[in-house]
Amino acid sequence: MQTSLFDLLPPNLPKPIAKIFTFVDLFAGIGGFRLPLSQLGGHCLAYAEIDREAIATYQNNWNSPELAPNLGDVSQVEQLPLNLDLVVGGVPCQAWSIAGKTLGFADPLGKLWFDVCRLIEQSQPKAFLLENVKGLTEPRHRGSFDWILHHLRNSGYCVYWQILNSYDFGLPQDRDRLFLWGLRRDLPNCNQFKFFPPSVKPCHLYDFLEDLPNQPVKKRKFSPQLLFGNRIPASRGRFQRSDELNDFFLFTDVRDGHTTIHSWDLMETSDRQKLICETLLKNRRKKKYGSRDGNPLNFSHLQALIPNLQRSELKQLVDQNIFRITADHLFDFENSKISTGINGVARIFLPHAQAIGTLTASGTKDFIATATLPDAEPQEYKQNFIKSIYLPGKFRALTPQDYAKLQGFSEDFAIHPNPAIAKKQFGNAVSIPIVYHLAQLIIQYFSLEISARFRDPPQSPFKRGR
Incomplete structure (x- = not known):
């Protein structure tokens, strides 16, 4: 038996739970945000994605494009639905990554941050949660990152950010990513948000990949x-x-x-x-x-x-x-x-x-x-x-x-039939457990039902098992 998000959710969280908040999924990819948000009671009003193969995987897993229309190119979206609870998205990272040309706002993909900030300012969702590479926070791009933070704060939000590693959320992957989130200033206690990674046991590759020998090795100390x-x-x-x-x-x-x-x-x-x-x-x-x-x-x-x-x-x-x-x-x-x-x-x-x-x-x-x-x-x-x-x-x-498991996707997630495309899609995706834990806290600030469900802090949703 393998570790997956769906069968490792906290025991005090019903599966599935009623739809109790709304969200829009920008730069949706194959649905790394939608997966945990749906389990937390989120109703996706719309998503935005332009990659044909990613759209096919996304729709294949939710099979309801008419209920969640594709907005397409984020730069062409004039406004998001009103009375929206949450905006999420993995903003394209090539402009900030050492694997790309690190052109920042000079890159058309880097300019998409302007559209994200514009849409959040216009629609005024109760909260947002965004992901990118940690390179955006490093000295060569710090001016651009400060502009983003300044604009979002001026749009009426208490803004937070943190570099989080997938390993600290129960996945055997050394993956650092920037997570940037904000709460609208009219929400009670929005300026007192505190977040710490959950307490999870150390994991190993053999915990997740069943064909590997499950044989712990006692490591000696050397000078x-x-x-x-x-x-x-x-x-x-x-x-x-x-x-x-x-x-x-x-x-x-x-x-x-x-x-x-x-x-x-x-x-x-x-x-x-x-x-x-x-x-x-x-x-x-x-x-x-x-x-x-x-x-x-x-x-x-x-x-x-x-x-x-x-x-x-x-x-x-x-x-x-x-x-x-x-x-x-x-x-x-x-x-x-x-x-x-x-x-x-x-x-x-x-x-x-x-x-x-x-x-x-x-x-x-x-x-x-x-x-x-x-x-x-x-x-x-x-x-x-x-x-x-x-x-x-x-x-x-x-x-x-392997990619799916190491990113926290469930075993029943429909993977693209082309292995090369599938691995590209999972490599582009967000690690599921991080979104789950962060979103779980964020939505408590605007949802009484969620707050009631988590009045007693839930156990970590990740445990070992094969």
Whole structure:
């Protein structure tokens, strides 16, 4: 049995409950907002979406377009229904994301925030709840974000925002997103809103994906110096602890670490060849060779670093597709982009990993191991992984069904029949549990019936189960 929103709702919340508030679903996608709002008693008056495939998935799941008309392009919507309770939407994020061109308001998609602010100001809903990438709050876009906050406050709202991670809401996905919400100032206590993520138990990939071995791994503690030497990387992720072995393996030639797999680890190479590769790896980020994050080196540079180096040795590494020669006749790694990985694999997560990386619309080259990897000494850990998981092919790609579960969609949600399109849609979607928990509190400010239902704070809707 798998975890899903519908069978894990709080026991004191009837399913389904009466329709007790109204909402409009902007930039609706496939319905990541509508799903939890419907369970909380929301009645969708209209939605807005222009992507043909997303519309098909949306209508396939609700099958009532006549009851909730599609408003289409948000920039062309003159006004929303009056006496509206809630406006929600995942405003397009490409203008603010590092995966896009980060053009902000200079991007037509970035300008859609102007339309969102305009529609909220005109229709004066009791509340709104919007989602975007956290990049909108970062220094390079902070001026734009401040404009949005200022405009919404001037439109008559108490405005709040927070960066929330899907993992804190019971999903094994490391996904940070901006959530921005507001309550109309005539609502009682609108300026006293407080929100904290629910109390949920730590989760693992094997809790959600049933084909993975449900085998907890007791992780030993190691000295950080043993794992990283004298320099512990500053850019460690939330789920990478400095005194434990990582629970994923990164495939790249331009980084190092106890769970980094290099191309020379996966093919027959001599100790001398490994030395040459490791020398380029350790020196290519030094500023003396260039200002970029990674710089190709010329033969003279390498010759000064490696005793008795011959050009023929570098040519052999080029022939093995480990090195490449740049247009400037410099030497760099063939696999010089972390995102592309090696042989089509960027990362492989172990079943006991607490969270996979962020699911995106553009897709990832992340895979999941289908076998466990026992704890080991650091120097043996990587070799054990290569021998027992990578070489035997005991790993698999993520499926659309995986994407759905890792975003909190219910098992009966109708997925697009094209796997590539389905994964794009789920990567674009909002994580269901975050909307559920936030909306549950927001609507209490304007709905007496909801407030009565939640007079006693409900238990978290997320528990473990297979």
